[in-house]
Amino acid sequence: MGSAFETDTAVTPAGEGRYEATLSDRWSILGAPNGGYLMAIAARALLHASGRPDPTTLTTHFHRSPAPGMVTLTAQPLHTGRSTSSTLVRMRQGDAPVLTMMGLAGDTATGRGPSAQQAQAPELPPPEELEDPRSLGGGPPTPEFQQRLDLRCLPGEPGWAHGTPTGRLETVAWLRLLDGPEPDPLVVVLATDALPPTVFELSMFSWVPTLEMTVHIRARPAPGWLRVAHRTRFLIDGTLEEDAEVWDSAGALVGQSRQLARTRG
């Protein structure tokens, strides 16, 4: 028996680059499956089709929000290099396109070369000492999705959940899956899209659909809690970027992401 994440992101090969999967209702926000959850499913098809162990970079265009239930996926090889492969994955629900992912897969463990970091993991008190925002009464109703995650924020954060939006479009949090497993690159993908929209701190509580999201996997994570730093710098005419950095328990950067999203305010 796998964890909820492993079970709910499983894909079944259906011949000739085709896959089937069932979207669970356990990863939804107001009835719509979370984008990071959908990306993890598409990434499983991409890894299976490429025969490579790790995602290196995954770019997803989100076309339409699906309902829980069956989806089909196709994987089309784009280019096979010495150590990486580019693949295109398309997810559909019935005839409706859900998303298209273009991704590069390789073997993260074979990376060789120099290292130089100009930034460190965010400093946070131990997760046991911090607040679980699900314990708060304020803000929008807690989505099913949040029931899968153990999330620990600094006292008073997020401000909007305490009834006092901060106006600062950045936050940091500890994150882990409630029933395991230990994090792997696909859990890192999930983590990059797991925090509430940054613009909630501007009291903009409308739906924030993602147009495009790119996730870089920089290393396989060590066991334990992940730290996520989430930030928006530019909301322009209703379009914003949301950047995420994901760090493992050993303080290593394991993932970076940027999404382009829309808000009506």
Add this chain to the structure above:
Amino acid sequence: MGSAFETDTAVTPAGEGRYEATLSDRWSILGAPNGGYLMAIAARALLHASGRPDPTTLTTHFHRSPAPGMVTLTAQPLHTGRSTSSTLVRMRQGDAPVLTMMGLAGDTATGRGPSAQQAQAPELPPPEELEDPRSLGGGPPTPEFQQRLDLRCLPGEPGWAHGTPTGRLETVAWLRLLDGPEPDPLVVVLATDALPPTVFELSMFSWVPTLEMTVHIRARPAPGWLRVAHRTRFLIDGTLEEDAEVWDSAGALVGQSRQLARTRG
């Protein structure tokens, strides 16, 4: 007669989603056409095929460095929404794949919604008062590519070109095309990949091939000089991200990019 940029990035429709283009040697670095130049060509095919005026987000996987000369492109529609279209463009030289681009096109002028900026354009003295690094003797030989651009840096920058690498993986510069035209979104795409690799400031002068690069176009630029801010925070086992922000002469953010690249040191 168009500018060198317009002439050298032109694509010719060749029926059924096919295009031809000729890579000029005027945008090369040590014989290899610049990645931003190649993206601008692929983006022209993408815009033509989608029938939309502006790129919104362009993601490119670079497979192999081409030589100057003829390339063919194919454009495959992935999804057509109300106001945006996703398209896949593949560029080949003979039988060899050069790059694959997945992009979303729309109409930047129709963006509606709230704005909130948490950062401003970098403060720089007027370009006329700053150094053109091409006038310096140090560093690697000036590529053909740099002869197309007017680039103005702060005194002493880039450090490596003055023989004193700074160890700081960030820089800012003014940039414009030497023979025009005024900037448009495709010039912004070029600008995101126009500065020398950040890791030169670590005295790492080996080739820095791009695995994947995503450019967001946030607005159509005003006429005049562009400002580019370029930064790397994480070089891990030879893999790094390079982020760029491009601002127009009116101080508006017009583009954001992130690339995943490799260095041997």
